[in-house]
Amino acid sequence: MFILTERYRFCVLAFDTIKQAIVTKSNGELQDRIGRPAEAGQMAVIDPDCRVIGLHLYDGLFKVIPMDPTTGKLEEAFNIRYAPARRSSRLPLCVKGPELTSDVPTAWRSFV
Amino acid sequence: MIDIKFLHGCERPTIAVLYQDSKESRHIKTYQVLLREKEFEDGPWSQGNVEQGSNILIPIPEPHGGVLVIGELTIGYLNGSAGGTNVSKSIGMRNTIMVAYGKVDADGSRFLLGDYQGRLHIVVLQHSEGQIVELTLETLGNTSIATTLSYLDNGFVFVGSAFGDSQLIRLQPSADEAYVNTHTLSLIVVIVSGWY
Numbered sequence: 001m002f003i004l005t006e007r008y009r010f011c012v013l014a015f016d017t018i019k020q021a022i023v024t025k026s027n028g029e030l031q032d033r034i035g036r037p038a039e040a041g042q043m044a045v046i047d048p049d050c051r052v053i054g055l056h057l058y059d060g061l062f063k064v065i066p067m068d069p070t071t072g073k074l075e076e077a078f079n080i081r082y083a084p085a086r087r088s089s090r091l092p093l094c095v096k097g098p099e100l101t102s103d104v105p106t107a108w109r110s111f112v
Numbered sequence: 113m114i115d116i117k118f119l120h121g122c123e124r125p126t127i128a129v130l131y132q133d134s135k136e137s138r139h140i141k142t143y144q145v146l147l148r149e150k151e152f153e154d155g156p157w158s159q160g161n162v163e164q165g166s167n168i169l170i171p172i173p174e175p176h177g178g179v180l181v182i183g184e185l186t187i188g189y190l191n192g193s194a195g196g197t198n199v200s201k202s203i204g205m206r207n208t209i210m211v212a213y214g215k216v217d218a219d220g221s222r223f224l225l226g227d228y229q230g231r232l233h234i235v236v237l238q239h240s241e242g243q244i245v246e247l248t249l250e251t252l253g254n255t256s257i258a259t260t261l262s263y264l265d266n267g268f269v270f271v272g273s274a275f276g277d278s279q280l281i282r283l284q285p286s287a288d289e290a291y292v293n294t295h296t297l298s299l300i301v302v303i304v305s306g307w308y
Contacts, residue, residue, distance in 0.1 A: 040113050047118045047125045048173070052145055054127060056116055062127075066147050078150050082143070 002053060004030070004044045012074070026074050035061055114138065114167055119155075121174040126155050128179050130162070130169050138166050140181065140190065157192025159200070170213055172237070173220040176244055180235070182210045182225065187235055189244055203247045205233075214261030214269070224269060226258030232271075232281075255279055 004010045008031035016023045035058030043056040050072065055063040062082060066075040115130040125145040132138050140162055142155025165184030172178050178191025178199065188202035208227040216222035216234070225233045232255050238246040256276035263269050267283040 038113065043116050045116050045118050045127065048120045048171070052125045052147070054116065054118065054145070056113060064145055080145070080150060080152055082152055
């Protein structure tokens with residue numbers, strides 16, 4: 001079981017059938033020095049074939065932890081930068097020009 | 113970025129990403145994760161302009177693969193292969209916001225969905241000859257507002273809730289009775305810290 005905390009720490013827990021106890025297989029920190037915390041909240045996804053763990057912790061970055069599918073051993077994490085969708089909370093741009101002169105009321109037009 | 117899920121049955125690790133653009137339209141793109149190059153490569157398919165209220169992706173296990181896209185008015189099934197045509201099926205529903213889902217069958221032919229009002233629904237993917245041909249949605253009953261839904265076995269479902277009491281419920285197989293048997297309801301209180 002993979003657990004990620006809001007403070008960017010993670011651990012992998014497993015049940016040891018011989019010891020009859022829960023053991024920590026791996027743990028560590030995933031915080032980056034720079035980056036804006038993800039607007040939509042932290043997300044963690046695991047490949048169904050156990051090849052990678054994917055994390056969305058900062059906007060515009062997808063963090064990958066490669067994993068050995070047979071042993072479950074984790075390798076060093078790296079970031080993939082992707083073109084982020086532009087922020088939706090942008091201020092509406094108010095344009096008053098001849099190209100926008102239409103029947104649309106001004107208040108509506110400012111949000112086009 | 114609204115949701116990310118790994119797809120099943122892909123040669124290389126592949127994610128499906130549901131995101132919103134600056135015009136508040138929502139789209140789905142797939143990317144392959146290249147471990148050696150530490151890069152993304154465009155995945156097998158993509159779908160622009162999915163329903164505007166789409167907020168959850170549910171990956172469908174093999175042999176079908178693909179994703180369910182849960183919106184506020186529709187549920188859609190999307191799949192595609194490199195260079196091939198996209199497969200898409202969708203159904204409408206009463207306006208609602210789904211907040212949790214849980215897989216019922218290992219092959220992913222039924223999923224439980226919980227909405228923001230605590231209604232429990234089930235979506236069934238009907239398949240014939242290896243193809244998903246139809247989706248159906250049925251409302252089962254009311255529970256606490258679900259944060260997580262886990263199908264256990266024999267019709268038992270754990271409804272984990274951060275807003276109310278968590279419940280253990282049993283789904284009734286017969287259509288004559290209420291689907292959710294609230295008699296076997298046992299309350300297990302979940303203590304949630306101040307984050308909610």
